[in-house]
Amino acid sequence: MSDPDLPSDLPNGWSIPKQDHVRVRDIDCLSDNWYRLYRVGFDLKRTDGSWQHQTREAYDRGNGAGVLLYNLADRTVILTKQFRMPSFVNGNEDGMLIEVPAGVLDDRDPMLAVIAEVEEETGYKIGKLVQVFDLFMSPGSVTERLHLFVAEVTREHREGEGGGLLEEGEDIDVLEVPFDDILPMITDGRIRDAKTVILLQHALLTGLLGK
Template identity: 50%
Template sequence: MTGAARASGASGVPGVDVPDRRGRTGLHLTGRDLDRNPDVVVRDVELLASDWYVLRATTYDHRLHDGSVTTERRETYDRGDGATVLLYEPERRTVLLTRQFRYAAYVNEHPDGMMLETAAGLLDDDAPEEAVRREAAEETGVQIGDIEHVFDIYMSPGSVTERLHFYAAPYSGSPGGSRAGIADEGEHIEVVELGFDEALAGIGTRIVDAKTVMLLQWAALSGPFAR
């Protein structure tokens, strides 16, 4: 990407002054008006890619504790915010997870890329609770009860802008082994029901997805399975 996609940009750059394939423009402006931290002044924002999600390089001045100022350049990957939910059945002490192929894990030494995870997805234009109900229905096919908000977490703040909203909710039925997901969106999901103790013991071996680990540990420490 040349300087054509910088904040000072030239014409004809998708995502800058002509729509990208999601119909967006002005993507090079995000962050330029940030002023909540007086020690950080954004100088330039360069749009590197906007194929589906958005990759930017931002240059900013950072005043350090000793008063000196450094100029830094950081890339950020913006895929929007998301939500995830731990589905649990308290009487049988089970949790409902999904198994699906994740190429990013596969290319980084995961044995087969098939990840066990809590149901999750991007918010798009929905409120977090609405989004998580939608994703639970699409990915598992079960009806869920009252949703409890657990916490909101920045999952990889060094480079990814995403804030993930965490929830927990009881479910009914036993759909383990069924298939779910929206095929047109590339979702090919197996629904997996596990005993909670089995799932907790699988952290670091069978279960290596961060959001899932966090929700299982919350459930054991202060959630529905806390002793």
């Protein structure tokens, strides 16, 4: 049930249920550029029963979805490599990151969204996915929920070159990484994208990739 005391103009997609320990007082949009940055004022009930007013900023880029594509016949996983500017300015020397195919939902169903992203980025046309996680990736500052899937593919699933969309500034390389290289690449830092590490470790721990 929504709180009648909430600001009437909640950002699109936001849902703030009525709770006894938090009262949202005001929401201000600080930036509306590529995505949106909000400042939220709220009262939080502390463990001693007292109330404390706090202000935090939340970056809203929408929710997203990603998928680990694995080929049991060839014993490879299908990953992407592309330039990520925020990583470049924070110590990632060339700005390139190896990742699972992923993208923003843009109000689409997570499964349908990730199927479309896979085809755009890798050229693989898939239809059968299994959802394994629904995670908040950086809850201290970003609103994003990330829906993560796994899907088995074969060479026959690849119907195009992939590479992403030029109009969105994408220039994506498609990689086929052998199963035996996964753990060494995580360990030595060649793979350091969080969603990708989570999905790869899930696959290794659960035996998804076979023996």
